[in-house]
Amino acid sequence: xxxxxxxxxxxxxxxxxxxxxxxxxxxxxxxxxxxxxxxxxxxxxxxxxxxxxxxxxxxxxxxxxxxxxxxxxxxxxxxxxxxxxxxxxxxxxxxxxxxxxxxxxxxxxxxxxxxxxxxxxxxxxxxxxxxxxxxxxxxxxxxxxxxxxxxxxxxxxxxxxxxxxxxxxxxxxxxxxxxxxxxxxxxxxxxxxxxxxxxxxxxxxxxxxxxxxxxxxxxxxxxxxxxxxx
Amino acid sequence: xxxxxxxxxxxxxxxxxxxxxxxxxxxxxxxxxxxxxxxxxxxxxxxxxxxxxxxxxxxxxxxxxxxxxxxxxxxxxxx
Numbered sequence: 001x002x003x004x005x006x007x008x009x010x011x012x013x014x015x016x017x018x019x020x021x022x023x024x025x026x027x028x029x030x031x032x033x034x035x036x037x038x039x040x041x042x043x044x045x046x047x048x049x050x051x052x053x054x055x056x057x058x059x060x061x062x063x064x065x066x067x068x069x070x071x072x073x074x075x076x077x078x079x080x081x082x083x084x085x086x087x088x089x090x091x092x093x094x095x096x097x098x099x100x101x102x103x104x105x106x107x108x109x110x111x112x113x114x115x116x117x118x119x120x121x122x123x124x125x126x127x128x129x130x131x132x133x134x135x136x137x138x139x140x141x142x143x144x145x146x147x148x149x150x151x152x153x154x155x156x157x158x159x160x161x162x163x164x165x166x167x168x169x170x171x172x173x174x175x176x177x178x179x180x181x182x183x184x185x186x187x188x189x190x191x192x193x194x195x196x197x198x199x200x201x202x203x204x205x206x207x208x209x210x211x212x213x214x215x216x217x218x219x220x221x222x223x224x225x226x227x228x229x230x
Numbered sequence: 231x232x233x234x235x236x237x238x239x240x241x242x243x244x245x246x247x248x249x250x251x252x253x254x255x256x257x258x259x260x261x262x263x264x265x266x267x268x269x270x271x272x273x274x275x276x277x278x279x280x281x282x283x284x285x286x287x288x289x290x291x292x293x294x295x296x297x298x299x300x301x302x303x304x305x306x307x308x309x
Contacts, residue, residue: 059298066295095298102300107246149243149301181246 001227003045004030006073006089008064013050013087013202020204021047024220034067044227045082046073048089050142050202060103060145061091070096082126082223083196087143090188090198099189099198100158101150106143107181113142116179116201118166118187125194128165130222136173137215139201141180146200148182148189155184163190165197231276233288236305237297238269272296281308 003021007014014031021029029047030040039046053064064070070092077083077098085093093099106112120134131137150158158164166188168178178185180200188199203216239245245267252266274291278284288306297304 058295062295062298094300100300102298104243104301105246107244109246109250147246151300181244 001025001027001044001224002030002040002042003027003047004032004040004043005047005049006032006034006069007049008034008051008053008067008088008092010053010055011049011051011088013204016202016204017047017049017086020207020216020220021045023208024217024224032069034064034069037068037072039069039072039076043076043081045084045223046076048073048083048085048092049204050087050089053088053092056145059091059095061088061093061095064088064092065095074098077191077196080193080195082226084127084223085196085198086202086204087141087146087200090200091145093196093198098196099191100154101148101183101189103145103200104147104149105145106147106179111142111144112146112179114140114179115206116141116187117169117171117173117177118201119169119173121164121167122162122190124162125165125190125197126223126226127190127197127219128222130218130225136169136171137218138171138206138213139203139216140205141201143180143200146180146182148180148186148200150183150186158186158189159184161192163192163194164188165190166199166201231279231281231284232309233274233276233284234307235272235274235288235292235296236269236307237272237292237302238304239267240301240303243301269302284308 167185207217248266
C-alpha cells in the first residue's frame with residue numbers, strides 16, 4: 001500500500017503521520033511538498049497532516065487549500081482515491097470543498113490539548129471498519145478551531161447517509177465531552193463515497209503503545225485491510 | 231483604486247468571539263449592547279481604475295479565497 005503525506009509550511013504532525021502510515025503499511029510513506037503540482041503514481045492514500053499551514057492566515061486551512069498540490073489531491077479524491085485529513089488537514093479538506101461544513105473557533109475560545117473520547121458512529125468505511133462493533137476510543141485533540149458547523153440540510157444528509165464517522169462522548173460512551181462546541185458533537189465526517197475522512201482528533205498520535213495507547217492504530221489497520229482486499 | 235472587503239459571519243452562525251467582546255463591554259460599564267459580531271476587513275489596491283470592471287474581479291476573489299461562503303458573507307466597497 002502506497003501512501004503519501006502532504007507537507008505545508010507550518011505543518012507539524014507530518015512526521016507523526018509518516019511514522020504511523022509507515023508502521024501500518026510496512027512501506028515508507030512519501031512526503032510531498034505543497035508546491036509540487038503532481039503526485040507520485042500509484043498512490044493508495046494521501047494524508048493531510050495537522051499543524052498550522054501558512055500560520056492559519058486568513059482562515060485555518062484556507063491558504064493551504066489553494067496550494068498547487070491541492071488541485072492534484074482533489075482530482076485524486078474525485079477519481080475515488082482515499083484522502084485522510086487530520087486536524088489542520090480536516091480544515092484544508094473543508095476549505096477545498098472535498099468535505100462539507102467548516103471548522104470555527106472553539107466555543108470556549110481556548111486552544112484545547114488533551115485526550116478526548118470518541119464514539120465510532122459507523123464502521124462502514126475503510127477508516128473505521130477495524131473498530132469492530134464501534135464502541136468508544138481515546139484519542140488526543142490539539143486545536144483552536146475544531147468547532148464543526150454545517151447547515152441543517154447537510155447535517156440531515158450526513159446523518160441519513162451514515163457519514164458521521166466519530167462523535168465526542170464521555171468515557172462511558174454517553175453524551176458529553178465535546179471539547180469545542182462542534183455541532184451534533186461531530187469529530188469526523190466522511191465524503192459521499194466514504195473514501196475521504198476529515199477528523200479533528202489525532203489517531204496518528206496514539207498509534208503505538210510506546211506513546212501511551214494504540215486506539216488510533218486501528219484506523220490505519222482498517223485502511224491496510226481495505227487495500228489488501230481491493 | 232482601493233477596495234475594501236468586509237467579511238462577516240452569516241446570521242445564525244454563533245460568534246463566540248463577538249460574545250466575549252460583548253461581555254467585556256458590559257464589564258467596562260457599557261450598557262445597552264445587545265449583540266456584537268466580529269468580522270474582518272481586507273484592503274486591496276488594484277491597478278484597475280474602472281469600478282464596473284473591478285467589481286466582478288473582486289467578487290471572484292471573495293468567492294474563491296477571501297470569504298468561506300459556508301459560514302461567511304462579504305461586502306465590497308470601492309473608491
